[in-house]
Each structure stands twice: as structure tokens, then as C-alpha cells.
Amino acid sequence: MSISKKILKNLVCPKCKSKIHADNSIYSCENLECSSKYPVIDGIPILINEENSIFNIGDFNIHNKTTITSKNNTRLTRLKSKLLPKIGINLKAKQNYYTFLSTLVKNSSNRNVLVIGGEATGSGMESLINTNEIELIETDVSFGSRTMIICDGHDIPFENDTFDGVIVQAVLEHVVDPYRCVEEIHRVLKNDGLVYSETPFMQQVHMGRHDFTRFTHLGHRRLFRKFEEIESGAVCGPGMALAWSIQYFFLAFTKSKKIRKLIIYFTIFTSFFWKYFDYYLIDREGSYDSASGYYFFGKKSNTTLSDRDLISSYRGSQQ
Numbered sequence: 001m002s003i004s005k006k007i008l009k010n011l012v013c014p015k016c017k018s019k020i021h022a023d024n025s026i027y028s029c030e031n032l033e034c035s036s037k038y039p040v041i042d043g044i045p046i047l048i049n050e051e052n053s054i055f056n057i058g059d060f061n062i063h064n065k066t067t068i069t070s071k072n073n074t075r076l077t078r079l080k081s082k083l084l085p086k087i088g089i090n091l092k093a094k095q096n097y098y099t100f101l102s103t104l105v106k107n108s109s110n111r112n113v114l115v116i117g118g119e120a121t122g123s124g125m126e127s128l129i130n131t132n133e134i135e136l137i138e139t140d141v142s143f144g145s146r147t148m149i150i151c152d153g154h155d156i157p158f159e160n161d162t163f164d165g166v167i168v169q170a171v172l173e174h175v176v177d178p179y180r181c182v183e184e185i186h187r188v189l190k191n192d193g194l195v196y197s198e199t200p201f202m203q204q205v206h207m208g209r210h211d212f213t214r215f216t217h218l219g220h221r222r223l224f225r226k227f228e229e230i231e232s233g234a235v236c237g238p239g240m241a242l243a244w245s246i247q248y249f250f251l252a253f254t255k256s257k258k259i260r261k262l263i264i265y266f267t268i269f270t271s272f273f274w275k276y277f278d279y280y281l282i283d284r285e286g287s288y289d290s291a292s293g294y295y296f297f298g299k300k301s302n303t304t305l306s307d308r309d310l311i312s313s314y315r316g317s318q319q
């Protein structure tokens with residue numbers, strides 16, 4: 001996987017957004033007042049603005065664990081993930097990515113899509129990965145099998161109007177300032193560029209210290225108020241939310257790693273079936289009040305959704 005020259009040309013300094021000079025081993029900001037330098041580690045540029053980020057370039061230099069790393073792809077972990085039931089299910093992502101792709105390529109080819117948090121393949125994303133119709137630029141704040149650039153969503157190192165699409169799936173709960181990240185997404189998208197976002201609502205803390213925010217359906221809509229909505233709704237339903245709650249209820253009793261592991265296995269086998277209710281519930285009004293997570297699929301707009309219009313778009317059961 002390599003990034004096309006057309007996209008590389010649009011890389012900028014994450015700190016001052018000036019042009020950047022790319023070398024094999026170092027990227028240098030061409031603005032003399034800034035003149036920041038960014039290393040290239042194992043072929044991957046580390047384009048982090050340290051003034052604005054919780055990550056340090058040094059952590060990547062020595063391959064420190066930053067957030068998550070791809071699960072060890074051993075035979076045992078593959079076997080486990082095949083055999084063990086799951087307490088959650090994303091019922092919409094696959095279809096949503098088909099819609100995203102077909103909308104994107106409808107009027108033109110040569111489309112490019114920025115993936116924020118693309119260290120590993122997102123749920124249901126196979127259709128985008130297996131097509132030659134678009135160029136995916138996969139970025140993250142950790143090295144993974146699919147990471148092409150290390151960068152932080154708070155300072156996206158690309159020029160304005162670079163991308164035809166941006167994907168940010170299950171990421172915005174893990175950034176300290178989701179509003180700033182969405183401003184950045186808006187900036188790097190071309191006019192009428194598409195955005196696809198998923199964020200959790202009824203989910204307990206995951207990824208430990210890197211978990212900050214939850215959004216209701218309307219809260220998520222407001223986050224993207226400078227976008228016109230194409231579609232939105234629940235991706236993971238109330239059944240999954242209940243299964244997670246049961247698991248985290250028992251986990252709350254102990255810090256012991258061993259007991260927590262036992263609790264996880266116990267709750268997997270006793271709560272996995274709740275997710276099947278989500279096939280029935282996912283599109284119902286009640287899910288807008290109680291889902292495990294929501295999606296927003298929209299188009300960059302020049303107008304901003306007013307808060308009055310926002311509240312009149314409530315779709316839940318509490319009319």
C-alpha cells in the first residue's frame with residue numbers, strides 16, 4: 001500500500017499547515033518560522049503536532065505502545081474469535097459502506113477517501129478495501145498493518161479540499177476534542193465531500209484512558225452540523241447495550257486480571273443472545289433513545305444546521 005503522488009502533494013505541516021518537503025527519512029516544514037521536522041519510521045511519516053496532541057513523536061520513534069495495537073494474529077486468537085460468540089453486532093456498517101461507495105463513485109472515478117483511525121480494518125469495511133474504484137488513505141495514531149501515515153485527527157496534515165470522502169468509525173469517542181476533529185474533517189473535504197462516522201452511545205469505557213465522550217443520536221448530529229444529512233440511525237442496538245451493561249456490571253466488582261477474564265468468558269456465554277433482539281429493534285423509534293451506537297452519513301455543506309432544526313429532528317419514542 002502506498003499513497004499516490006497526487007495525494008502526497010497535498011500533505012502539509014500538521015502544526016502550521018504550510019507546505020512540507022518530503023524526503024525518504026524526514027519531512028520538513030518549508031515555513032522558515034516553523035521549520036518543524038517529522039521523522040519517517042519504517043516508511044511511515046509521523047505527522048503529529050506535539051503542541052496539540054496527547055501523543056509524542058518520540059513514542060513512535062521507539063515504537064512505544066500508544067493506543068491500541070492490532071490483536072496478535074496468532075492461530076489461537078483467530079480460533080478464539082471464530083469459536084466464541086460475540087456480545088455485540090454492528091447491523092448497519094456493511095450496508096452503509098456500500099451506500100457510501102456507490103454515492104462516491106456515482107458521478108466520477110478517481111475518488112480518494114481519508115480513513116481516520118484506520119490502523120485495522122473497520123467493521124463492515126471490506127467493500128471499500130477490496131475495490132480499485134477509490135484510493136484509501138489510512139491514518140492512525142498507532143502502527144498497524146494498514147497504517148500509511150501516523151497523524152492525529154485534531155491536526156490533519158492535508159491541505160483544505162483534499163478528499164472526496166472521510167471515514168471516522170468508532171474514533172471520535174477516543175479523541176479529547178471531537179468538535180475540533182470534525183472541523184478538521186470539514187476543512188480537508190472538498191465541496192460536497194462525504195463523511196461517514198460511527199460513535200457509541202450506551203457503551204462503557206473501552207481502550208482505558210483513551211475514552212472521553214458519548215453522543216446521543218442528536219448529539220452526534222450536532223457534531224456534524226456543518227454537513228447535510230444523507231442518512232443516520234443506530235448501528236448497534238439496545239440488545240448489545242444490555243449485554244455490555246451486564247458484562248461491565250460484573251467487571252465493576254474486581255480489578256483482578258484473572259477474575260476479569262473469567263467474567264468476560266462467563267458473560268459472553270450468558271449474554272451473547274441479547275444482540276439478536278437488535279435485528280428487530282435497530283430501526284425502531286426506541287433505538288434512537290437506547291442504542292449502543294449511532295452512525296451519521298452526510299455531505300459537506302456551506303450552511304450550518306440550527307439548534308432549533310436540530311431538536312425538531314428528534315426521532316425517539318419520547319414525543
Ligand SMILES: [Zn+2]
Nearest residue numbers: 013016029034
Ligand atoms: Zn510548519
